[in-house]
Amino acid sequence: MENGVNNIADPLASVAVLPDGPDGPDEPAKLAEPVIHLDGLSVQFGKRPILKELRGELRGRAIGLLGPNGAGKTTLIHTLLGFHPPSSGTAHIFGRDIRNGAKQIRTQIGYMPERDSFIANMSCVHFVRLMAELSGLPSEAALERAHEALFYVGLGEARYRQLGTYSLGMKQLAKLAQAIVHGPRLIFLDEPTNGLDPPARQRMIELVRQIRDSGKAHILLSSHLLRDVEECCEEILIIKDGRIAVYCNLEEERRANRKFLELETRGDREAFVEAIGTLGCEYALTSERRLKLILQDDVDIRNLYQLAGEHKVQIRRLNFKRDSLEDIFLKAMEDGNGGVGHAASLPDRGKQ
Amino acid sequence: MAVHEHAYKPYAGPLTPVWSRFLIIPRHAYRDVFASKVFTGFFALCFVCPLVMAILIYLHHNLTAMAIFQINLQNLAPINGVFFQFFVGFQTGLAFLLTVLMGPPLISRDLANNALPLYLCRPFSRAEYVIGKMSVLLILISAITWVPGELLFLFQSYLEGAGWAARNLWMAGAIFVGSWTWILLLALLSVTISAWVKWRLAASAALFGLFIISNAIGFTVNGVLQTRWGGLFNLTIIMKTIEDSLFRGPNSAGLPSWMVLPTPAAWIMLALFLALCLFLLTRKVRAYEVVR
Numbered sequence: 001m002e003n004g005v006n007n008i009a010d011p012l013a014s015v016a017v018l019p020d021g022p023d024g025p026d027e028p029a030k031l032a033e034p035v036i037h038l039d040g041l042s043v044q045f046g047k048r049p050i051l052k053e054l055r056g057e058l059r060g061r062a063i064g065l066l067g068p069n070g071a072g073k074t075t076l077i078h079t080l081l082g083f084h085p086p087s088s089g090t091a092h093i094f095g096r097d098i099r100n101g102a103k104q105i106r107t108q109i110g111y112m113p114e115r116d117s118f119i120a121n122m123s124c125v126h127f128v129r130l131m132a133e134l135s136g137l138p139s140e141a142a143l144e145r146a147h148e149a150l151f152y153v154g155l156g157e158a159r160y161r162q163l164g165t166y167s168l169g170m171k172q173l174a175k176l177a178q179a180i181v182h183g184p185r186l187i188f189l190d191e192p193t194n195g196l197d198p199p200a201r202q203r204m205i206e207l208v209r210q211i212r213d214s215g216k217a218h219i220l221l222s223s224h225l226l227r228d229v230e231e232c233c234e235e236i237l238i239i240k241d242g243r244i245a246v247y248c249n250l251e252e253e254r255r256a257n258r259k260f261l262e263l264e265t266r267g268d269r270e271a272f273v274e275a276i277g278t279l280g281c282e283y284a285l286t287s288e289r290r291l292k293l294i295l296q297d298d299v300d301i302r303n304l305y306q307l308a309g310e311h312k313v314q315i316r317r318l319n320f321k322r323d324s325l326e327d328i329f330l331k332a333m334e335d336g337n338g339g340v341g342h343a344a345s346l347p348d349r350g351k352q
Numbered sequence: 353m354a355v356h357e358h359a360y361k362p363y364a365g366p367l368t369p370v371w372s373r374f375l376i377i378p379r380h381a382y383r384d385v386f387a388s389k390v391f392t393g394f395f396a397l398c399f400v401c402p403l404v405m406a407i408l409i410y411l412h413h414n415l416t417a418m419a420i421f422q423i424n425l426q427n428l429a430p431i432n433g434v435f436f437q438f439f440v441g442f443q444t445g446l447a448f449l450l451t452v453l454m455g456p457p458l459i460s461r462d463l464a465n466n467a468l469p470l471y472l473c474r475p476f477s478r479a480e481y482v483i484g485k486m487s488v489l490l491i492l493i494s495a496i497t498w499v500p501g502e503l504l505f506l507f508q509s510y511l512e513g514a515g516w517a518a519r520n521l522w523m524a525g526a527i528f529v530g531s532w533t534w535i536l537l538l539a540l541l542s543v544t545i546s547a548w549v550k551w552r553l554a555a556s557a558a559l560f561g562l563f564i565i566s567n568a569i570g571f572t573v574n575g576v577l578q579t580r581w582g583g584l585f586n587l588t589i590i591m592k593t594i595e596d597s598l599f600r601g602p603n604s605a606g607l608p609s610w611m612v613l614p615t616p617a618a619w620i621m622l623a624l625f626l627a628l629c630l631f632l633l634t635r636k637v638r639a640y641e642v643v644r
Contacts, residue, residue: 078640081473082472083473083638083639084640103477106473106474106475107475109473111469111470113466113470116465116466117466118470119465120464120467131474133368133376134474134476135474136367136370136373136475137363137365138366145363151358152358152359152360178470180360182474183361184362210359210360211360214359214360214361216362217362
């Protein structure tokens with residue numbers, strides 16, 4: 001693992017085990033049990049392979065599932081829900097095998113499907129109550145939780161309206177309400193911001209973050225919108241052509257990139273860069289006037305300006321450079337071999 | 353997740369027994385169905401026949417009343433297998449109309465609204481979903497067929513005495529089995545058509561059409577080939593044959609003797625037909641259709 005990004009050189013290689021999530025080290029039991037453990041999971045539709053030998057362990061509070069259209073994101077979610085049988089391999093959710101424990105697994109899962117999914121001629125509160133009852137809640141508790149869930153997602157005032165009269169944004173919120181009404185430990189959100197206008201999208205993202213930060217449920221968010229994933233998730237799994245192209249811990253990535261600098265200079269910089277080297281910083285000359293470097297823990301930006309002053313070099317620009325999710329995603333997509341060979345890498349490393 | 357707290361909270365209360373969850377579907381379905389006054393009125397009318405039959409049974413044992421009306425019910429409507437067969441036949445006719453009213457949207461609505469993933473992503477299997485949907489019909493049709501039928505039998509037994517009940521216990525069995533064969537056929541047929549035909553009117557027409565077309569095919573095969581085996585394609589004849597055997601009754605369909613089907617053949621054909629319905633249901637009732 002390099003700077004938080006796991007380079008998967010082998011399709012069978014395991015996704016890295018993550019350090020503590022927001023739960024912190026006070027939850028050792030959770031570290032022992034991954035949320036999702038992919039164990040060579042393959043899925044075929046007829047003779048067409050959709051998912052190919054997926055392996056890895058996911059432990060984060062919010063896991064982003066990324067990939068281009070047709071990569072297999074939704075199929076992975078459906079397989080984890082037991083909708084499609086694995087053609088080989090298996091997966092475990094909270095330690096239970098999806099092959100023979102699907103029903104028990106589904107007691108702990110909430111699912112928000114991508115497409116419009118409703119039961120006709122029902123008020124929203126009736127619909128969410130029915131879904132809660134199907135999850136095993138007694139009738140009275142289901143009604144109470146339905147009201148609570150609808151208020152929680154912001155549909156409290158509209159809860160007695162027929163679902164058919166809802167706008168797209170309201171329908172998305174109703175789908176979220178039915179996914180959380182029974183208080184699941186793991187929530188699958190399939191493209192939750194599809195078709196939402198910016199305020200509605202922001203509202204949805206905020207809700208996802210609230211659920212994540214509550215620490216009461218894990219979230220697997222599938223999306224092709226990088227921004228959604230970046231705003232909500234601490235881990236990402238990029239799937240391409242049915243394989244894991246990249247696994248990345250965004251939190252680690254952000255921490256690692258905090259001291260990654262890009263400088264634009266004027267003047268004779270040879271002595272300047274040599275001096276940077278003597279400070280112990282890795283650096284790379286990217287063009288005649290630009291260089292990138294990784295700041296060591298004991299080196300401050302002030303030291304750089306002092307060095308520049310001593311060597312009569314002007315620092316015209318100084319940027320904290322981080323590898324954005326977009327960079328990671330695009331690099332994963334550039335791999336022409338199904339994401340097997342090279343996962344997203346960080347910006348060019350300095351050389352001494 | 354209390355309304356005033358606005359925070360996500362897991363559910364930690366008790367859960368309902370797994371075996372009982374399929375009953376959630378009919379409970380919610382009846383709320384909508386009985387909101388319709390037309391349907392409620394029709395359902396109430398379905399109890400007129402049992403009421404009339406109960407009065408007839410009562411009159412059979414009330415000599416004063418028979419003397420007043422100057423009728424001899426013992427000859428006019430004897431309480432025997434034919435009496436109960438007529439009851440089951442009449443009530444299953446009403447059950448068919450009930451099925452036409454209620455059956456077509458049962459699954460088609462869910463398919464049209466992509467609701468199946470919402471059911472099946474929960475601890476709720478495909479079998480429970482189908483049983484739940486069928487229960488909507490099973491419970492209502494039971495309420496107008498074998499339940500009042502058995503009550504009539506008990507009423508007659510009470511008035512006639514334990515000896516009559518012991519001698520005619522087979523009638524109770526015939527009412528139960530005869531009703532359930534119709535109930536299963538109608539419910540399975542209805543949900544299967546509902547799963548394959550999304551348009552309600554077309555589904556209702558298909559339910560009618562299946563009986564009419566199978567009737568036509570059966571009689572055509574019989575007529576052209578001069579054989580009884582065409583009856584195997586005729587759902588009405590199959591059911592009448594089974595009913596006749598259960599109620600030890602005459603040839604109630606009024607067929608020429610050479611056209612009457614052997615009872616085992618009718619049972620086998622019914623079983624095959626129900627198996628075909630189940631197969632078609634398993635093909636269609638899925639969270640998502642897979643394009644191979």
